Amino acid sequence: MIEPTVPTNEAARLARLKAYDILDTDPEEPFDDLARVASQICGTPIALVSLVDEQRQWFKSRIGLAAKETPRRLAFCAHAILEPTRSLVVPDSSRDERFADNPLVTGDPFVRFYAGSPLVTHDGLALGTLCVIDHHPRELDPAQLASLEALGRQVVAQLELRRRAIELRRLTGQLTDAYAQLLHRNEEIGNFYQTLAHELKTPLTAAREFVAIVLDEIPGPVNETQKEFLTTAKQCCDQIRVYMNDLLDLTRLETGKLAVEHGPLSLGRAIALAVSEMSLAAADKRLVVGQDVPLDLPPMTGDEGRITQVLTNLLSNAVKFTPDGGRIEIAVRAEPAAGLVRVSVADSGIGIEAYALPRVFDRLYQVREDDAHFKGGLGIGLSLCREIVRSHGGAITVTSTPGQGATFTFTLPVAADDPATARPPSPESQERTICS
Numbered sequence: 001m002i003e004p005t006v007p008t009n010e011a012a013r014l015a016r017l018k019a020y021d022i023l024d025t026d027p028e029e030p031f032d033d034l035a036r037v038a039s040q041i042c043g044t045p046i047a048l049v050s051l052v053d054e055q056r057q058w059f060k061s062r063i064g065l066a067a068k069e070t071p072r073r074l075a076f077c078a079h080a081i082l083e084p085t086r087s088l089v090v091p092d093s094s095r096d097e098r099f100a101d102n103p104l105v106t107g108d109p110f111v112r113f114y115a116g117s118p119l120v121t122h123d124g125l126a127l128g129t130l131c132v133i134d135h136h137p138r139e140l141d142p143a144q145l146a147s148l149e150a151l152g153r154q155v156v157a158q159l160e161l162r163r164r165a166i167e168l169r170r171l172t173g174q175l176t177d178a179y180a181q182l183l184h185r186n187e188e189i190g191n192f193y194q195t196l197a198h199e200l201k202t203p204l205t206a207a208r209e210f211v212a213i214v215l216d217e218i219p220g221p222v223n224e225t226q227k228e229f230l231t232t233a234k235q236c237c238d239q240i241r242v243y244m245n246d247l248l249d250l251t252r253l254e255t256g257k258l259a260v261e262h263g264p265l266s267l268g269r270a271i272a273l274a275v276s277e278m279s280l281a282a283a284d285k286r287l288v289v290g291q292d293v294p295l296d297l298p299p300m301t302g303d304e305g306r307i308t309q310v311l312t313n314l315l316s317n318a319v320k321f322t323p324d325g326g327r328i329e330i331a332v333r334a335e336p337a338a339g340l341v342r343v344s345v346a347d348s349g350i351g352i353e354a355y356a357l358p359r360v361f362d363r364l365y366q367v368r369e370d371d372a373h374f375k376g377g378l379g380i381g382l383s384l385c386r387e388i389v390r391s392h393g394g395a396i397t398v399t400s401t402p403g404q405g406a407t408f409t410f411t412l413p414v415a416a417d418d419p420a421t422a423r424p425p426s427p428e429s430q431e432r433t434i435c436s
Contacts, residue, residue: 001074001098001099001100001101001102001385002009002098003073003324004073004075004078004079004172005082005308007082008125009124009125012052012125012318013081013125013126013127014053014126014240016121016127017051017052017053017127017128019163019168020127020159020162020163021054021163021166022060022159022162022209022328023051023058023364024058024270025060026261027059027060027061028060028061028162031049031060031061031155031158032061032063032152033129034049034061034154034155034158035047035049035061036063037151038130038132038147038148038151039063039064039132039211040149041148041151042083042115042132042140042144042146042148043144043241044064044113044132044133044134045063045064045066045134045135046064046065046109046132047061047130047131047132047133048062048065048130048131048132048133049059049061049119049129049155050077050116050127050128050129050130051119052072052075052077052078052081052128053072054072055071055075056069056070056071056072056075057069057070057071057072057077057128058074058076060215061194061251062087062154065109065133067109070104070262072286074102074103074104075169076088076090076104076111076114076116076131077116077128077129077131078099079269080116080117080118080126080129080131081118081126081129082126083163084118084120084125085118085119085120085126086115087115087116087117087118087145087148087149087152088115088118088129089114089115089116089139089140089141089145090113090114090115091113091137091138092112092113092137093111093112093114093198094112094137095106096287099111099402100321101158108132109130109135111133111134111135112134112135112137113133113135113137113138114131114132114137115140115145115148115149116129116130116131116132116308117129117131117149117151117152119131119152119156119159121156122155127159127318128157128380129147129152129379130151130155132148137321140289141161148344159221159393160254165349173201178267179286186394188250191251192246193213194251196243196269196337197244197247197248198200200240200244201241201244201304204237204240204241204244204301206235208234208237208238208241211230211233211234211237212234214232215227215230215234218430220290220333224326231314232402235281241425242316243380245383245395246313246380246381247380249309249380249384250363250383250384254307258388258391259365260302260303260306260388260392261303261305262301262302262303263301263302263303263304264299264300264301264303264304265300265301265304265307266300266301266304266414267293267297267300267307267332267341267343267412268293268297268302270304270307270308271291271293271311271330271332272314273308273311274308274311274312274314274315274358274392275289275291275315275330277312277315278312278315280315281316282315282318282319282328285319285322285323285324285325285326286324286325287319287322287324287325287327287328288327288328289315289327289328289329290325290327290328290329290330291329291330291331291332291334292329292330293332294332294333295331297332297334297341298334298336298341298414298415299414299415300341300412300413300414300415301415302392302412303391303392305390306388306392307388307392307412307421309384309385309388310384310385310388310389310396310410311330311343311345313381313384314345314385315330316381317381317382318345318346318347318349320428321347321349321350321351322347322349322350322405323350323379323408324347326347326348326349327347327348328345328346328347328348329344329345329346329347330343330344330345331343331344332344334351334414336414339411339413339414340394340411340413340414341411341412342409342410342411343409343410343411343412344407344408344409345407345408345409346404346405346406346407346408347405347407348404349405349406350402350403351400351401351402351403351404351405351406351407352398352402352406353391353399354402357400360382360398361382361385361386361396361398361436362383363380363383385408385410389410389411389412391406392412392413393412394410394411394412394413395409395410395411396409396411397409397410407422419426
């Protein structure tokens with residue numbers, strides 16, 4: 001018997017074999033199927049997927065053989081991997097000086113015929129073989145040998161698939177863990193923001209009330225300059241309150257806790273409340289705010305408070321970006337055929353540059369600070385508008401031409417299964433100028 005030598009690339013070969021993490025694993029159907037087909041094509045009672053490590057050959061699949069492994073020094077496969085570019089065929093081992101007195105030939109499993117196709121990686125490393133064995137001398141015809149070699153390539157392909165699946169599961173596990181940590185961190189941040197906002201509200205409310213008391217001249221008279229300063233302070237308090245409410249709602253969005261109630265919705269009342277909320281700010285800039293709202297809108301359901309919030313945010317943006325003496329238009333149109341109502345808020349302001357349009361509804365997005373028209377803010381309001389409208393089954397869009405204003409439009413579905421949804425909107429509408 002001649003013991004097999006060690007390949008010159010043994011270190012790399014063993015490293016690659018271990019990288020597959022396949023040694024001493026349970027049987028797997030794909031490998032068993034390939035070995036079984038090899039046995040049937042070659043007409044042998046034994047077929048093996050054999051992998052050769054430092055001291056042994058270990059069988060990932062074994063058809064017709066009980067043993068799980070044998071010593072490497074006795075392994076026919078240890079000879080086969082020495083020439084990875086061709087199959088090793090031993091027609092009669094008793095006549096081959098390498099194997100004649102091998103215990104695997106003279107004893108169980110009595111290997112007389114052997115044919116092994118090396119399992120070679122894409123970079124030429126032979127890991128083992130797909131081999132067939134018989135207890136009697138024999139030959140393989142060219143078609144059988146070609147089929148054995150093709151099946152060997154499929155074993156290597158299956159090894160690659162298995163390795164990639166393991167890597168994917170590992171990466172998926174890491175991503176899952178990272179995502180869970182991120183969710184936990186987001187929840188912690190959200191809780192902190194909510195606590196912070198609630199804590200700030202108390203002194204802010206007190207400060208605003210004290211300013212209001214002084215403005216009402218309850219402690220005593222104030223001059224016009226003092227009134228102007230106090231009015232500005234009161235407006236700042238109101239703006240901070242809006243920012244805090246938006247911040248609270250943003251954290252609720254992040255944690256999926258933004259409450260939306262569905263009940264009878266009066267769009268006209270929501271518009272009136274939003275306009276009233278922004279009336280002082282509009283008056284300060286001498287803005288004309290017009291309304292074009294049909295009197296006979298179809299019945300709607302939704303969260304009136306949240307829709308008022310959407311309208312207030314849109315009006316706030318319009319007021320912020322419209323120069324003194326400009327105009328803001330609120331228009332409502334029912335579309336019975338589509339089962340929805342369309343609401344638009346258009347201004348004659350500075351408009352939005354084309355680069356910013358795709359991102360204006362992104363959370364925390366702001367126009368660049370180096371833009372001449374940058375107005376500050378948290379970049380929360382429009383994101384909240386989008387989420388609230390979506391929660392009602394609607395959508396929100398924006399169109400704009402720089403220097404000519406912007407129009408924000410959102411849709412809301414009308415109440416389902418109501419005959420009123422089939423009525424066309426009345427040609428009569430009212431337009432009111434509430435600030436000038």
